[in-house]
Ligand SMILES: NC(=O)C1=CN([C@@H]2O[C@H](COP(=O)(O)OP(=O)(O)OC[C@H]3O[C@@H](n4cnc5c(N)ncnc54)[C@H](OP(=O)(O)O)[C@@H]3O)[C@@H](O)[C@H]2O)C=CC1
């Protein structure tokens with residue numbers, strides 16, 4: 001079995017050795033421009049078009065992350081990049097759900113215990129106990145309730161917050177109310193105090209966190225964007241912070257990354273920023289998962305994690 005690998009930043013030798021250990025007998029190589037030797041599987045992130053195009057014998061392409069928007073947008077521009085019928089897989093969890101839970105829970109508790117307000121008071125040297133927020137007024141809404149959103153919802157429900165989620169199909173997560181489809185979006189937003197975004201980037205979700213949506217949240221809402229920058233209309237968030245509708249935001253992802261130094265989001269006192277690291281690929285877990293999936297394919301089974309080219313995620 002031949003496996004080709006391309007990632008703009010990961011250490012290729014680490015992955016080549018790791019995959020060979022996971023799949024004894026497999027020949028794993030880093031792909032270089034001009035390499036059109038046969039391959040059965042490809043492990044990729046931001047792949048050059050030339051790496052995949054014309055490879056009709058591929059049995060699977062693995063995205064080395066959870067989101068496949070960059071691969072699908074390239075595929076849209078170059079429809080021949082992936083031969084007909086070659087399945088595209090993505091990483092499902094492989095250690096990312098725990099990271100998302102840590103990120104979301106710590107920030108929700110930060111807002112709930114009013115540490116943002118106390119930090120502002122501290123800067124004025126003011127000793128001023130504030131009224132506690134009540135859990136029942138702190139409804140948390142997950143936009144997107146898949147592999148990562150579902151786990152984040154469950155971890156917040158375990159802290160006793162009212163939690164709800166919104167997805168395309170109905171969910172049954174313990175302690176989490178489920179809303180599904182465009183027709184239930186308003187109901188989901190009504191009363192949501194903390195909005196956490198874990199949707200995929202698709203034509204249906206671009207710009208979803210906009211003025212109209214923000215206005216439907218509870219007053220003094222909080223917004224956490226952990227999915228993709230294109231989901232959020234940045235100027236609409238800034239306007240909602242100015243009007244007081246939104247009290248604070250925590251942003252991990254941006255329409256332009258790295259976020260340019262002149263972007264006003266940097267300077268806003270009620271916006272916290274991290275540089276797209278809410279959940280990163282954990283190589284060992286990812287390699288175990290990919291190897292398991294390859295073994296399933298080789299055994300003629302139908303593995304999970306296949307991307308729907310129709311739905312775009
Ligand atoms: N900031 C970071 O470091 C990282 C960000 N991400 C981002 O997180 C995203 C989510 O990952 P993951 O949970 O694994 O993805 P999943 O595909 O498992 O979950 C996506 C969820 O969004 C829902 N959804 C999709 N389209 C719509 C729509 N039009 N209307 C309503 N709901 C919709 C799906 O509904 P249904 O369940 O019904 O299909 C599903 O619940 C990734 O696409 C990626 O962009 C991922 C990893 C790290």
Ligand SMILES: O=C(O)C(=O)CO
Pocket residue numbers: 064065066067068276277279280281
């Ligand atoms: O896996 C993904 O989609 C990511 O955004 C990794 O940071």
